[in-house]
Structure formats: C-alpha cells, structure tokens
Amino acid sequence: MDLMDNGGNAKRRFKDLSEPPWYRWKTKDPAERAIRFIETYCRSPKGVGFGKPIKLAQFQRDWITEILAPGVRQAVLQAPRGQGKSTLLAAIAAWAVFDRNPTGQPQVPIMATTVGQAARAVYDVTCKMVAAEPELDRRAIMYTAISNARIVVGYNGGECYPIAHDVDGLQGLDPTCAIVDEIGFQPLASWNAMVLAGGKREQSLVVGIGTPGVDRDKSALWHLRQVFKEGRAPAGFSYTELSAPDDCDYREESNWLLANPAITEGYLSIDALRNDVEMMPESEFRLFRLAQWVEGVNCWLGVDGRKVWQALRSGYVLKPGADTWVGVDVGLKRDSTAVVIGQRRPDGVLHTTAKIWNPRKDGAIDVSGVMAYLRELDRTYNLVEVAFDPRHFELPATGLADEGLPMTEFPQSPERMVPACGALYEAIMRSEISHDGAGDFERQILNAMPTHTDTGFRLTKSKSRGHIDAAIALALCYDRAQHPAKPLPKLVVF
CATH class of the missing domain: 3.40.50.300 (P-loop containing nucleotide triphosphate hydrolases)
Structure with a gap:
C-alpha cells in the first residue's frame, strides 16, 4: 500500500509487513x-x-x-x-x-x-x-x-x-x-x-x-x-x-548526586554543574539542577528573590506596648486577606510579621475575623496607624475608627502605590526590614510581580502565580512607618 504526505507526494511502500x-x-x-x-x-x-x-x-x-x-x-x-x-x-x-x-x-x-x-x-x-x-x-x-x-x-x-x-x-x-x-x-x-x-x-x-x-x-x-x-x-x-532535599546546601556536591543519577551513570558531567553553580543564580540552579520547587524566581526582588527575602529573617519578638504600624489588604472574593504588623527594632530596622486569611469554600473572607484581630493588636501594642484601602474595607474601618483605632485610608492608586513599592524595594535591598520567616508570608512576597510605569513600578498579581496580599500590606505598613501621620493638636478649653 502507498502512503501519501499532505502534499500529495507518494511515499515509499512498506518494505516488510511480516511479524517482527x-x-x-x-x-x-x-x-x-x-x-x-x-x-x-x-x-x-x-x-x-x-x-x-x-x-x-x-x-x-x-x-x-x-x-x-x-x-x-x-x-x-x-x-x-x-x-x-x-x-x-x-x-x-x-x-x-x-x-x-x-x-x-x-x-x-x-x-x-x-x-x-x-x-x-x-x-x-x-x-x-x-x-x-x-x-x-x-x-x-x-x-x-x-x-x-x-x-x-x-x-x-x-x-x-x-x-x-x-x-x-x-x-x-x-x-x-x-x-x-x-x-x-x-x-x-x-x-x-x-x-x-x-x-x-x-x-x-x-x-x-x-x-x-x-x-x-x-x-x-x-x-x-x-x-x-x-x-x-x-x-x-x-x-x-529525583531531587535534592529542600533547603540543602546547594553547593554541596553530594546533594547534586542525590538529584542527578546521570552523573554516576556517566552521561552527565559533574563539571557542567560546577560551572553552573558559579554562573547561575541560586534559585535557577536549585530549580533546574536540583529539581527543587523554588519561589521567587524572576519576581520583583530579582532573579534570586527567595535568597534576598530569606536573608532578612530575624528572631526578634514584637514588644507589647511598643509603637506599631499595620498594613491591611482585604482581598476580593476568592482572594486572600493579609494584615502585616511592623515594629522598630533597637537598631532601627522595621521587623514585620503577617497574619493571612484564605478564602472559604464559597470564596468569601470572614471580615469579622480581621476586625477582631485588629482589636487584639490594639490591646497588645501601641498602634500608631492602621493603613487600609477604603475600596474593600471602608465600613469595617469606620467601625474600628469609632472604637478608637487609628485607621488611615491608603487608596491603592498608582500615585500612592508606585512610591510605596519603590521605597519598600530599596528598604529590602538595604536590609532595613526584617521578618519572622513564616512560609505563607514569604510565598505572598515572592508571588508579587512588578508592573512598570513612567515613574517606577507597583506590585501586581500575575495570573500564573498565587496571592500577593501580604506584599501589598507590607508596602502599606512600611510607608506609614516611614511617614507617620501628624497627630491632631490637642483641644484646649479656656
């Protein structure tokens, strides 16, 4: 039988139709x-x-x-x-x-x-x-x-x-x-x-x-x-x-052998990995040579964002009664909500922690739980400002303000977010921020991607990555810690 290609040209016949x-x-x-x-x-x-x-x-x-x-x-x-x-x-x-x-x-x-x-x-x-x-x-x-x-x-x-x-x-x-x-x-x-x-x-x-x-x-x-x-x-x-253990020493060659049996089998040269470990960012080496799922690859913190963020980890414990700033980002339906707390360490570094709520099965967030948490923070620390975007949290914030919490509106417009994100990036690169090392906090920081404008960039969520609400809340928190609102003058009665 003749077979034809899709141009109509006859191909050769089968040479052998016998049982192989x-x-x-x-x-x-x-x-x-x-x-x-x-x-x-x-x-x-x-x-x-x-x-x-x-x-x-x-x-x-x-x-x-x-x-x-x-x-x-x-x-x-x-x-x-x-x-x-x-x-x-x-x-x-x-x-x-x-x-x-x-x-x-x-x-x-x-x-x-x-x-x-x-x-x-x-x-x-x-x-x-x-x-x-x-x-x-x-x-x-x-x-x-x-x-x-x-x-x-x-x-x-x-x-x-x-x-x-x-x-x-x-x-x-x-x-x-x-x-x-x-x-x-x-x-x-x-x-x-x-x-x-x-x-x-x-x-x-x-x-x-x-x-x-x-x-x-x-x-x-x-x-x-x-x-x-x-x-x-x-x-x-x-x-x-086939992979190396998470958080292993990526420069240790014994870990390379665990992930790469082809080296022992003789068809992958270990010299290739020795060259790559010097030339590649750590995140890419872990991803492609150790088969590890690495967060922060090519995010807003650069090609090695995970390494940058993890270098800021600190064991500092927030002090009750100390001045504290808070950023709140309430997500839409099927999105998460994050509250980031910041407090100055004795060396001036702003230490931060995050509380994150994931949506329920129906896609909603329990805003009452967020309000209760903010009240708890107010009882524990001296809250200087609680920054929030009024689009999604205006009514709850009004109620909290009536209770005496120092709520500050922070609309997430380009005019506000571009300088806030730029200042946050510079602070991270100068190690002027620390964090507690929580995994959910890290993931949301590293999920954020930059969207560039004529004057800088703002953080946005990519369809191919997860939630970024903690990154937005951190930007609000850091901005208010750098630019605290001036206190209202005391009322004097004669």
Whole structure:
C-alpha cells in the first residue's frame, strides 16, 4: 500500500509487513518487553553511546518497571535537566508504537506546548532511532510534512505523532501510550484532557517527565505533585521524584548526586554543574539542577528573590506596648486577606510579621475575623496607624475608627502605590526590614510581580502565580512607618 504526505507526494511502500522478532518473545510483561526492546532496537542519537543500542540506567529501568505495572494509568517523573529525559521518552514512544498492544492498534501521541516543540524535543529523536535501526526502518513509514508528521507501522497499524497541548485538539484522541514532554511547563487542563482521552481503552498510559517550572499555577507537574504529596493520588497514579532535599546546601556536591543519577551513570558531567553553580543564580540552579520547587524566581526582588527575602529573617519578638504600624489588604472574593504588623527594632530596622486569611469554600473572607484581630493588636501594642484601602474595607474601618483605632485610608492608586513599592524595594535591598520567616508570608512576597510605569513600578498579581496580599500590606505598613501621620493638636478649653 502507498502512503501519501499532505502534499500529495507518494511515499515509499512498506518494505516488510511480516511479524517482527519481538512478537516472538515469550514474556508478556510490558515492562520486560519495553526494556528489552529499548536496549535491543533503540540507538542513541547523540551524546554518550552515540549510534549504539541504548543502555538504560538503573533508575530508568526501575521507573519503566513501575509505570508499566498493571493498573497504572498516569505516570510522572520529576527530574533535573540532563537526565536523558527526552531520549528516554523517545525510546518509550518507539517501543509503544512498534510492539504488540492487547487493545489493538497502538496510538502514541507526543504532546508539548506546540507541534514544533513536540517534534524537536521527542518525536524527531524517535524518528532518528527508527531510521538508525534496520529492523524498525523497513517496517515503518515516516511522514515529513510538519502538519501531518507521523510514524506509521505497517504490520500493527501503529501511529506515533507530535501534537500541541491545545485542549480542544486532544479531545478526539485514543492513545495507548501518550507522551507528555516537559510536564512542568504544561497546563493541568491539557494533562487531564490527555488522561480522559486515554480512558477509552481497557489499558492505556499517559506518561510525563519534566523539571519544575517557574509558574506553579500553570504547571501540571506542580498540581500532580501536590495530589501525590497530600495522599490524594488514586491507585493508578505513579509519581517519582529525583531531587535534592529542600533547603540543602546547594553547593554541596553530594546533594547534586542525590538529584542527578546521570552523573554516576556517566552521561552527565559533574563539571557542567560546577560551572553552573558559579554562573547561575541560586534559585535557577536549585530549580533546574536540583529539581527543587523554588519561589521567587524572576519576581520583583530579582532573579534570586527567595535568597534576598530569606536573608532578612530575624528572631526578634514584637514588644507589647511598643509603637506599631499595620498594613491591611482585604482581598476580593476568592482572594486572600493579609494584615502585616511592623515594629522598630533597637537598631532601627522595621521587623514585620503577617497574619493571612484564605478564602472559604464559597470564596468569601470572614471580615469579622480581621476586625477582631485588629482589636487584639490594639490591646497588645501601641498602634500608631492602621493603613487600609477604603475600596474593600471602608465600613469595617469606620467601625474600628469609632472604637478608637487609628485607621488611615491608603487608596491603592498608582500615585500612592508606585512610591510605596519603590521605597519598600530599596528598604529590602538595604536590609532595613526584617521578618519572622513564616512560609505563607514569604510565598505572598515572592508571588508579587512588578508592573512598570513612567515613574517606577507597583506590585501586581500575575495570573500564573498565587496571592500577593501580604506584599501589598507590607508596602502599606512600611510607608506609614516611614511617614507617620501628624497627630491632631490637642483641644484646649479656656
């Protein structure tokens, strides 16, 4: 039979439609078959072992054994750069499209952000493996047109092809084994669409490998990792993580070896990491070389925002009765609310802590709880000012002012917020602010992104990051501590 590319040009006929030698293997275990197929028929297209059959590392063999166990429907591997992820996925794709499948015609889509990216990263590697091995090459036809790129296997009708992560385009698929490249940069909706497409068969697998991404809210890897860490993963979900311990010494080479088994296996040079650790910001080294989820990458505090913020941690304890400034940012529905407290240390540094309320299931915030907390602060400290944005807190603030709390309106207009955010940034860089090291406070500080204007920048929330209410409240708090309102003159009666 002749196959045509989408330009109408005839491609070559299948050279061999006979039963392949791997069909005669006695083992029916898919993991054993996959490992044997990869190490027999998949040749390395580059790097260590170029042109020779791939020799799987032990951690790769273990992972293949785990994800091809009966009942597994979804499989995720989180790993640093340089672990041979794309080559491994390409080899799995080759096995999945060439071997016998008990559910019928193999369908192996390879998903990335765009078709071109899927082709460059994994699909093209699979094509090179097929072309380099005569047993595979003569049994398949490879389409070359980018709009219809695919490998078609003659004797079993299998197809392997690149595809974009567009949710609508994933709906009609019927994959036996779906490959998701760089899952750390793929949206959860696309992963779910691929999983739902795979559920049409009695046996199917969606497999993704990736490095942690910068934007958690956009990362399927982050969401799936959370499901696993929180114990909510179903029985058919496999999650494996290669990473160094959180907050480890990122310069210690023994930690590199924990996250990078490819170094021990001999196909990742440790010299590359020695160079990177000197040239990269710490946050990027942890992200890409240690596979750690790092906050503060490229935020308003720079490329190493987490390091900048953590350097300001202090064990100072707020003193009852001392002058204290407060910033309040009340969020809209489905947003958080934050109250930041600031007090001068003996050395003049403003020490801060934060109280954060997350929205209820209905998306609302309990404003009465915020009011009660402010009253408690007023009883404990000498509140100088409580700065708030009147848009979302005007009525509660009026009631608190009637009770005697020193409430100060601070509209979050560009005219007010640009200088406040600029002054806060400079104070942080000069170490004129400290904090208690609370994790929720840190996360909201590092979630903030700068929006630049002609006169400076203000802090804004990115769709790809989380809440920033504590960052806004800190800006209000610091501004009022720097520019306290002048006290009203005392009334004198003659």
